[in-house]
Structure formats: C-alpha cells, structure tokens
Amino acid sequence: SFSRLAAIKCANRNKVPLRSFCQSQLTINIHTMAAGKENILLVLTSHDKLGETGKQTGWYLPEVAHPWKVFTDAGKKITFASIKGGHPPVDEGSLDAFKSDEVCNEFLASAEAQAALKASSKLEDVTFSDFAAVFFAGGHGTMWDFPGSGSPSVNAAIEGVYGAGGVVASVCHGPACLVDVKVGDEYLIKGKQFTCFTN
Numbered sequence: 001s002f003s004r005l006a007a008i009k010c011a012n013r014n015k016v017p018l019r020s021f022c023q024s025q026l027t028i029n030i031h032t033m034a035a036g037k038e039n040i041l042l043v044l045t046s047h048d049k050l051g052e053t054g055k056q057t058g059w060y061l062p063e064v065a066h067p068w069k070v071f072t073d074a075g076k077k078i079t080f081a082s083i084k085g086g087h088p089p090v091d092e093g094s095l096d097a098f099k100s101d102e103v104c105n106e107f108l109a110s111a112e113a114q115a116a117l118k119a120s121s122k123l124e125d126v127t128f129s130d131f132a133a134v135f136f137a138g139g140h141g142t143m144w145d146f147p148g149s150g151s152p153s154v155n156a157a158i159e160g161v162y163g164a165g166g167v168v169a170s171v172c173h174g175p176a177c178l179v180d181v182k183v184g185d186e187y188l189i190k191g192k193q194f195t196c197f198t199n
Helices: 018-030 062-073 092-097 102-109 111-118 152-163 174-178
Strands: 005-008 039-044 077-082 133-136 167-171
Touching: 039 062, 039 152, 062 077, 062 102, 077 111, 102 111, 133 152, 133 174, 152 167, 152 174, 167 174
Parallel strands: 005 167, 039 077, 039 133, 133 167
Antiparallel strands: none
16 A cells, blocks of 8 residues: 555655655655554665766765655654665765755754764665664665665565565655565565656
C-alpha cells in the first residue's frame, strides 16, 4: 500500500519548497511506523562519477537535508548509511545551487548531523530490523549503486524493513533502489502504481 511505499517526486527544480513537499508527503508515512520503533535509516549513494562524462556527482543536498529536517522535527532518530560506508560524496553542484536554502544550511551547520553523515554505516552491516523506515535519498550517483542487482544490500534493506511492516520511501532518483527488489517471491512494485520519469 502507499502507506508503506512512497516514491516521492523531486520538487526542487522549479523552486517548489522541498521541505514543504516532504512534510506533506511523509507525514502520513511517519505515523504509520511500527509502534515502539523511532529509528529511520537514511541511505545515500557512494558513487561520485557521472558515467564517462568526467563530471562529479553523488547525493543531492536538499534531498537529504529536507527529509532530515522533517524526520528530526518529528522526533525520529536518523541513522545514515551508504553503500560503501564512511563519508558519502555530495553532488558539489547541489551545494552551490542551494547555498541560500535555509534548511540545507541548517543541515550543513549541524555538527551532530555532519558527524553522523561522515561516519555513515556500510549498508550491508546494518541490522535492518532495528528500523521503522528506510529512506533512500536522491542524487545521480544512485543510478549506479542503488539498483539491487549491483548492490544486494539495497535489496536486503528494503526486504528487511518492508517485510517487517516498516515504511520504504525515496525521492527523485532514489527509487532506483526499487529495481529488482522482491519480498518473498514477488517483486515489491507488482500491482502498484507509480509516477516515473524516463532516462
């Protein structure tokens, strides 16, 4: 059901306030989390090269900062994880594009958030049953290391959280995490409707 699986479209390209959009889209999901579980796993890409273009990429700043703000304001505890662990690469272009964004600046100025981000857990080492929800942040890097056929830990995270009654959510390019994912013998997206964009 959409109460536990939410692919959130990217709203920031046309100056739509992403935090407001996240608040409206995530509030229902926050309140459907399993009772007694307050932890959210926020997953980021570890990939920093935009194919063969020679350009740098990674996770997209507002697509982490704004959900972080929504979750922390709701009293949830966030654990950062990335495919390889350690300090995941931010898309440097997003730092410049959102240098005047209040929430992004708050996130970047938070010593606690930045310390946790720079020491992100390696996704395959996470105990997924500890989390009420898993949120896959966007950024072009996700197109390389989120599809499950290349990163089995992504499949394991989704199966572990969703299979235990938790919430699976993503934003913009983050839904690349849903490729190949099965819960039991069925593809997770089978029988569900999605709004998508092409490559």
